[in-house]
Amino acid sequence: MQRLWAALSATFVALLTVVAFAPPATADAAVASTVQYRTIPGHDGVGIRAMVITPTNAEGPYPLLVMPSAWGTNNLLYVGAGRKLAQESGYQVISYTSRGFWDSGGQIEVAGPEDIADARKVIDWGLENTDADPDRIGMAGISYGSGISMLTAAQDDRIKAVGAMSGWTDLESSLYPNETISFQAVEVLLGLGKLAGRPGATLREVEREYRRGNIQPALDMAQARSVLDRADALNANGTAVMIAHAWNDGIFPPAQQTELFDRLTGAKRMMISPGDHATPEAFGAAGLPNETWESLTRWMDHHLKGVDNGIDAEAPVQLKPNNGRGPWTGYPDWESASPDATTLYLGKPSASWTRWQATGGLEDEPQTDWTYGIRAGVGTTARSGTLLVSGALQQFADIPTGVRLPLVDRSRAGVWTGPAYPDGVRVSGAPHARFTVAPTARDQSLFVYLYAIDRHGRGALLTHKPYTVRGAEPGTPVTVDVDLEPVVWDVPAGHRLALVVDTADRRYTSESRVGQRVVFSSPEDSPSSLTVPTA
Known part of the structure; x- marks a missing residue:
């Protein structure tokens, strides 16, 4: 029965992925952007497949926004949102398939050093091959893409702003909360990894030991990929961080987001709303109207383009009740939400x-x-x-x-x-x-x-x-x-x-x-x- 529930959950993830997919556009002045399918040399020469979305109705250089795909998805995930960002806000967008999944080369490294090196190579390529501005670089992503974006920003001070949607900050507390295995989440992630990608040596060892009842290799892997432990680096780099999350996220529960938010000292924003993993922003990834993506656009506009749109004057903590469809309520910090x-x-x-x-x-x-x-x-x-x-x-x-x-x-x-x-x-x-x-x-x-x-x-x-x-x-x-x-x-x-x-x-x-x-x-x-x- 437990495996049945895991299978049903995996099916639902796949459905959400399909909803978020949008077909790439062609070079057409009427749509005010072009979408090109390119291969970008990643770390160790691995081919990273990407959709490169370039505005045609604005003068360069353009602010660069790099978006790694979510777990189990590919570079089509953000094409709808990317076209909207290019056409309406003049961004040079690169949406790429994370290493080991679908059309990209290599094996799944679970946001390991190879994935961070890939993200930095994508930025390098964007600066060399597009009219992107080296002083205006951002990263954003959903789930796996969120984690890679945050970990990369902690290492690369070229990244001025990050949008982290439905991501993790503490992978161990997600998969092993209070020393309890989050069975459905683990099975969904492992299943999607094998269905849509090629697990690397670390992930294969983790699964092998997990099936034997040994969780320690998974905990060691999780600790090495903790965003929470890199809060000081994000602060030192002056990265402007926007967090968007759901109250019912069953893969990366929200408590870890509030902890990271408290540790950040720079420009920051946190939005938590009803939903489960990736559901609040899924339709926005396809370019449909969406509160999370609208806030993300305003966040990037302010921190990459210098637009005075008032987002810096808003309360940095924005919470929507999990029931009753109530409005957003703003607070100056997380502690103030519980007076x-x-x-x-x-x-x-x-x-x-x-x-x-x-x-x-x-x-x-x-x-x-x-x-x-x-x-x-x-x-x-x-x-x-x-x-x-x-x-x-x-x-x-x-x-x-x-x-x-x-x-x-x-x-x-x-x-x-x-x-x-x-x-x-x-x-x-x-x-x-x-x-x-x-x-x-x-x-x-x-x-x-x-x-x-x-x-x-x-x-x-x-x-x-x-x-x-x-x-x-x-x-x-x-x-x-x-x-x-x-x-x-x-x-x-x-x-x-x-x-x-x-x-x-x-x-x-x-x-x-x-x-x-x-x-x-x-x-x-x-x-x-x-x-x-x-x-």
Whole structure:
């Protein structure tokens, strides 16, 4: 079943890729740009296939915008957006297929040194073979292209501005959050790599060891490709960085973006909106109207062309709530998005005549000296949803990943609910859960979900996070601190929050096994709690 979900997700990625493809134009004065298919010598002489899009209605030299393709896609990905940038804003655009994929040579190096060297060679070629301005160079990309753009900008101070859409900053926390394998994401990436490209030695070793149960080679690879660790280099280079991301990104969750944003000291902008991986900007890549690409154009216009378009005067943090189709709200920094916070304390789950399933309260005062045990290894109706599909449904149809709280098996999950909000509340930021557990095995996985529940017990998933206890002494209590993924969610009037913790989720690989148990508790020196940031 898990492989079926991975296959469905891969199919959805492929559909998004097709949507973003646009046929190349020919040399025609009516369209005010030309598109040429060229081979650019990359690192070690590898042929990098590119679409070179040149404006015909403006005088050079032109600002140069280089765009590496996303994972599993090719140089057609940005042709629609590239033509629009060339025709309307006078950019020299080079959209290229990343090494190892489709029509480019070489093998997939997972944004390794070869990919960075390729990007720099593409810039060199653009300066030598087009009328591009060496003092006005930018890079932008979606997903894999975002990571390559950021890593290249950290090494090459010629790059004045970057647009990072649905990218990663910390690859390890993406693929192995809280020491839990993000199963669907890993399988989709591996599958697309083999379907659309030629995996290199590093990727082949990573997959080989991963199939054997050894995750360490993947972690070593991820660490060497961390954008977060290169924040100081981006600051030193004075790179203007625009980040665009989705709340429900199931491959590169958004918490890492907020961390990078806080570390950047130069010109910066961060936009987070509803959607899943690459869905907020997918249609804009084809040249269709799109808020992310419109902001990216303004960002590049200001930092590469010196256009006084007011984007530097806008609040650098722009957030759109994940539900209700609300407008953008601006903040001077990420911290300001969470001006208030409420700490609620977990009480002992218990049943009564009016509440027939064991449920704990989320109380104003610490509730201590209680225990509550569950059976491990089997999931409940609480779930994080399906990679790409669930986030897209939230974005396009405002359909959240739901739950019927009365149907959550209390023998396999801890459930806590708080009081109803008579006027509603906006959850804004990263909720934090703390609880103590006594596992019955050295390694056990837990999955933490936060829901907004109506009076009938129907819930919408606000956010979640996995957590795997590693190397525990069976029976010995362990305090677990979990930062859930950040979100902006408008909880309707009369709804309440519910915290659910169980031990299996189809999106992840769980270390919990049937026959094991987990015992929750709340000691006096560390009461179990849920901290909810609000705005």
